[in-house]
Amino acid sequence: MLLADVAATSLAVAATRSRLAKRALLADVLRRAEPSDVPVVARYLAGELRQRRTGLGWRSLASLPAPADAPTLTVAEVDAAFETMAGLQGTGSSTERTRLASALFAAATADEQTLLRGLVSGELRQGALDALLLDAVAEAASVPPEAVRRAAMLTGSTETVASAALGAPDPEAARAALDAFTLTVGTPVRPMLAQSASDVAEAMASLGPDEVVVDTKLDGIRIQVHRRDDDVRVYTRSLDDLTSRVPEIVEAVRALPASTLVLDGEALVVDDAGRPVPFQDTAARTATRDADVAAVTRLTPFFFDALHVDGRDLLDAPLVDRLAALDALGATGVPRLVTADAAAAQDWFASVVAAGQEGVVVKAAQAPYEAGRRGAAWVKVKPRHTLDLVVLAVERGSGRRQGTLSNIHLGARDGHGGFVMLGKTFKGMTDETLAWQTRRFRELEVADDGWTVTVRPEQVVEIAFDGVQRSTRYPGGVALRFARVLRYRDDKPAAEADTIETVRALAAGS
Numbered sequence: 001m002l003l004a005d006v007a008a009t010s011l012a013v014a015a016t017r018s019r020l021a022k023r024a025l026l027a028d029v030l031r032r033a034e035p036s037d038v039p040v041v042a043r044y045l046a047g048e049l050r051q052r053r054t055g056l057g058w059r060s061l062a063s064l065p066a067p068a069d070a071p072t073l074t075v076a077e078v079d080a081a082f083e084t085m086a087g088l089q090g091t092g093s094s095t096e097r098t099r100l101a102s103a104l105f106a107a108a109t110a111d112e113q114t115l116l117r118g119l120v121s122g123e124l125r126q127g128a129l130d131a132l133l134l135d136a137v138a139e140a141a142s143v144p145p146e147a148v149r150r151a152a153m154l155t156g157s158t159e160t161v162a163s164a165a166l167g168a169p170d171p172e173a174a175r176a177a178l179d180a181f182t183l184t185v186g187t188p189v190r191p192m193l194a195q196s197a198s199d200v201a202e203a204m205a206s207l208g209p210d211e212v213v214v215d216t217k218l219d220g221i222r223i224q225v226h227r228r229d230d231d232v233r234v235y236t237r238s239l240d241d242l243t244s245r246v247p248e249i250v251e252a253v254r255a256l257p258a259s260t261l262v263l264d265g266e267a268l269v270v271d272d273a274g275r276p277v278p279f280q281d282t283a284a285r286t287a288t289r290d291a292d293v294a295a296v297t298r299l300t301p302f303f304f305d306a307l308h309v310d311g312r313d314l315l316d317a318p319l320v321d322r323l324a325a326l327d328a329l330g331a332t333g334v335p336r337l338v339t340a341d342a343a344a345a346q347d348w349f350a351s352v353v354a355a356g357q358e359g360v361v362v363k364a365a366q367a368p369y370e371a372g373r374r375g376a377a378w379v380k381v382k383p384r385h386t387l388d389l390v391v392l393a394v395e396r397g398s399g400r401r402q403g404t405l406s407n408i409h410l411g412a413r414d415g416h417g418g419f420v421m422l423g424k425t426f427k428g429m430t431d432e433t434l435a436w437q438t439r440r441f442r443e444l445e446v447a448d449d450g451w452t453v454t455v456r457p458e459q460v461v462e463i464a465f466d467g468v469q470r471s472t473r474y475p476g477g478v479a480l481r482f483a484r485v486l487r488y489r490d491d492k493p494a495a496e497a498d499t500i501e502t503v504r505a506l507a508a509g510s
């Protein structure tokens with residue numbers, strides 16, 4: 001299949017708001033793809049490359065060669081080119097990578113360049129697209145969407161499922177191929193995800209009047225552990241195998257009284273008083289293989305769900321039954337309250353936050369485990385932090401945001417008339433906001449290097465974020481986690497925006 005086909009579909013999907021129309025477009029291109037191209041086509045449509053890391057940076061995308069007039073690139077060729085780039089190592093590799101990238105981009109038409117740039121930068125990646133893609137696979141293979149979704153959560157891989165369904169000669173065979181996927185101890189399933197609510201009452205109202213489980217939300221690393229006798233595997237949220245880096249978790253799982261297990265939980269570093277250390281210290285611990293660090297900062301696994309225990313598959317069992325199975329193992333659990341009373345739940349939330357935890361996840365007590373879905377049965381609630389910051393610069397958008405000024409650079413006042421950059425965000429913007437800010441930042445423009453537009457620091461923006469972390473990337477030594485735009489504030493002058501001192505105080509307190 002030509003890359004041009006995928007690029008055209010990607011643009012058409014972005015251009016329509018109708019889910020049905022998007023699904024039909026995706027199904028059409030999947031139907032036309034050769035079975036051997038299906039895995040790559042599926043990935044590209046979800047906005048991802050197959051290669052986790054290509055080594056290509058933003059900088060290499062800033063100056064692209066002129067586009068080709070006619071499409072010639074095949075999907076297989078492009079995948080092979082990224083594979084080569086990802087595999088380059090040692091001296092000269094970055095020059096060679098840039099050379100390969102230039103050659104690839106020079107062979108691409110303007111639409112294909114847009115797609116490639118979005119894939120490399122990650123700006124095209126969207127969870128929602130993945131769900132839509134699964135429905136499109138169902139449509140293309142003429143099988144029920146539930147069959148595809150279930151297979152995807154059990155294999156953890158859209159491309160495997162797309163290949164199985166679309167590689168079958170007819171709908172019956174496709175259905176049989178999908179039904180053959182089952183929960184297998186040793187094969188990670190996609191974790192169930194949560195929706196968000198702004199407070200506990202709203203979360204409970206969305207779940208109905210029945211009892212809920214209010215789980216402490218620990219701020220660590222999602223882990224899914226699989227055990228078959230002494231063989232223990234630990235997987236991350238994105239289903240990467242973390243086993244060799246976390247011997248202490250393997251040991252803790254081996255100590256549990258069951259020979260086959262699949263458990264879901266969170267691993268974090270806790271201090272002597274049992275309080276969680278800042279998230280980045282936990283993250284640093286899992287990112288390193290260094291034995292010394294591993295010896296000093298032990299991770300503690302806390303489990304909040306059981307998907308399989310000793311031959312019993314529990315995916316479809318109600319949460320309360322899964323928790324009973326978990327408790328029976330005597331594993332370290334997550335502190336939780338089971339209640340139907342909103343006031344009691346609110347008190348519990350307050351005490352959890354006071355104890356230094358991130359928030360709670362409110363869960364429907366009777367719901368099954370909806371693997372791979374941001375289902376309605378789990379709702380997370382965190383105390384919301386906001387800051388009023390000043391926009392210092394803005395980067396051009398790409399992909400769906402081509403032609404707009406998208407990624408804003410955020411600054412806090414330094415107290416001496418200047419600003420300190422705290423990070424960037426392109427999240428939380430509606431189409432209206434984007435259109436507005438594209439006009440607004442042109443008005444404030446002082447320089448434009450072709451990629452980034454520097455502006456007069458006058459526009460105040462209200463930013464929501466999940467926390468403050470230490471950072472060597474930004475000059476203030478701190479950065480915001482998950483910054484997103486709440487709204488632009490025209491009622492507040494930049495001279496009254498929040499200061500770096502306020503942000504540092506938040507960092508010290510978190």
Ligand SMILES: Nc1ncnc2c1ncn2[C@@H]1O[C@H](COP(=O)(O)OP(=O)(O)OP(=O)(O)O)[C@@H](O)[C@H]1O
Nearest residue numbers: 192193194215216217218221222266304334361380
């Ligand atoms: N008790 C708990 N139950 C479920 N998830 C929990 C719990 N404690 C911590 N978590 C973490 O919270 C996440 C649930 O939120 P969500 O599904 O939105 O994931 P996320 O996108 O990684 O969000 P976040 O950044 O807020 O953790 C899980 O992925 C898990 O890592």
